[in-house]
Amino acid sequence: MWAFIHKLGSPPWFFGFSGTLVRWLLPVTVTLLLVGAVWGLLVAPPDFRQGNSYRIIYIHVPAAVVALAGYYVMAFAGAVSLIWRIKMADVTMRAAAPVGAVLTAIALVTGAIWGKPTWGAWWVWDARITSMLILLFLYLGVVALFEAYENKTAAARACAVLSLVGMVNIPIIYKSVDWWYSLHQPASIKFTGESAIDSSMLYPLLLMILAFYCLFALTLLLNMRAELLWTHRDSGWLKQLVGDT
Amino acid sequence: MPSDQPLLSLRVVFLRQFLRHGRSIMTSPADVANPLLFFFMVITLFPLGLGPDPTRLAALSHGILWVVALLASLMVSAKLFASDFEDGSLEQLALAPYPLAVTALAEISAHWLATGFLLALLSPLFGVMLGLPDEGLLTLSVSLLLGTVCLTLIGALGSALTVSIRRGGLLLSLLIIPLNVPVLIFGTTAVREAVLGGNPESWLALLGGLALGSLVVAPLAIGAALRVSLDS
Numbered sequence: 001m002w003a004f005i006h007k008l009g010s011p012p013w014f015f016g017f018s019g020t021l022v023r024w025l026l027p028v029t030v031t032l033l034l035v036g037a038v039w040g041l042l043v044a045p046p047d048f049r050q051g052n053s054y055r056i057i058y059i060h061v062p063a064a065v066v067a068l069a070g071y072y073v074m075a076f077a078g079a080v081s082l083i084w085r086i087k088m089a090d091v092t093m094r095a096a097a098p099v100g101a102v103l104t105a106i107a108l109v110t111g112a113i114w115g116k117p118t119w120g121a122w123w124v125w126d127a128r129i130t131s132m133l134i135l136l137f138l139y140l141g142v143v144a145l146f147e148a149y150e151n152k153t154a155a156a157r158a159c160a161v162l163s164l165v166g167m168v169n170i171p172i173i174y175k176s177v178d179w180w181y182s183l184h185q186p187a188s189i190k191f192t193g194e195s196a197i198d199s200s201m202l203y204p205l206l207l208m209i210l211a212f213y214c215l216f217a218l219t220l221l222l223n224m225r226a227e228l229l230w231t232h233r234d235s236g237w238l239k240q241l242v243g244d245t
Numbered sequence: 246m247p248s249d250q251p252l253l254s255l256r257v258v259f260l261r262q263f264l265r266h267g268r269s270i271m272t273s274p275a276d277v278a279n280p281l282l283f284f285f286m287v288i289t290l291f292p293l294g295l296g297p298d299p300t301r302l303a304a305l306s307h308g309i310l311w312v313v314a315l316l317a318s319l320m321v322s323a324k325l326f327a328s329d330f331e332d333g334s335l336e337q338l339a340l341a342p343y344p345l346a347v348t349a350l351a352e353i354s355a356h357w358l359a360t361g362f363l364l365a366l367l368s369p370l371f372g373v374m375l376g377l378p379d380e381g382l383l384t385l386s387v388s389l390l391l392g393t394v395c396l397t398l399i400g401a402l403g404s405a406l407t408v409s410i411r412r413g414g415l416l417l418s419l420l421i422i423p424l425n426v427p428v429l430i431f432g433t434t435a436v437r438e439a440v441l442g443g444n445p446e447s448w449l450a451l452l453g454g455l456a457l458g459s460l461v462v463a464p465l466a467i468g469a470a471l472r473v474s475l476d477s
Contacts, residue, residue: 082469137423144419148410154477158406161470162420165402168462169424172455176427180434
């Protein structure tokens, strides 16, 4: 177990390992996405009240769930990088930030598209929407901070500090926004609780959430490999590897 | 450099650093006056933009006052560590055998006394100008007193992260505005509750909790961030 973790920290070994992983993960992700999308968008019954417009939740909910999980992946990698100074943790953190930001943006945009026919407005200052927007800012802050530093080792450490502070703050932000909302507006707009959803709609949703987790892992790995290719472009092991294939 | 001098206690180090930074603030009173002036001027913009209707201004005043206080703290925190970074005294602090978290906290405390504390003391004046009902004035002052502690510490973290970056000002606001959201919500809600005759104490208690929590956590993060900035 420890030997495996130690090996993960070595860029050449990780590059080979992630290559195998990507080869397995890619077909799995594509299958899950296809099955989930067809099931959710075509097979699942239309909603009693919202008709077919509710089907956007098969994109919206998985994106939102994974976007939040992505921040914790990033902050965890940041903690590992700060404590043990493992290069690969830096790479993970750096690769996770843009993926998470894009997922958050997808969740916000699909939410707005769904909100227009359902609530009659593109944007409502609802607690969940607002906290997603703040999550997007937190992601963008990490991305922008990394880009601003010229010394990339320092950039990774600065981003690790920031993402850890953000991680401590996220529960506080969520809770405070929740209170702010519940005080400001009566519960005129309510999400249908997830437990209240029928199993014919729930199963494709769970499948799509799983598919988005796989998609996140896949994009993360591809991003990390691209990063490794760039930073190690002059290393012997990479030239040997690329020369071989 | 091995030295025969015994180490000072952290309390003495804190006090000396606090006084040193306090004296440097005293030498440039403009740095103290500017954020207050900024606060004053932005407050003036709101009646001009929204119209002078007193009832409407009064209804919005707690939000306006808090948002402008947040912006003022954002503005001053950009320069918190800048001069120390440029003249090399930050490097000396990092080399000193004392935790950077303590020395940085001493500077931040002096900075807060000159900015956030003053702002909190003077805020009832601005509240009266915007027509904030009398019941809210004391709560406004107390909420800003507690809230600016958080705002200053979070701002100091942003400043520590961006001090080595040229043109870090805009980046700083991106980094710290999301972190300031809970402070703003608790602060404005406390004042509104006071105006409506509700119970502001629980919101002030939450603000106080945030202030104490960030006093514990933020200096550690700020120390780490300053070391990153010095290494880059």
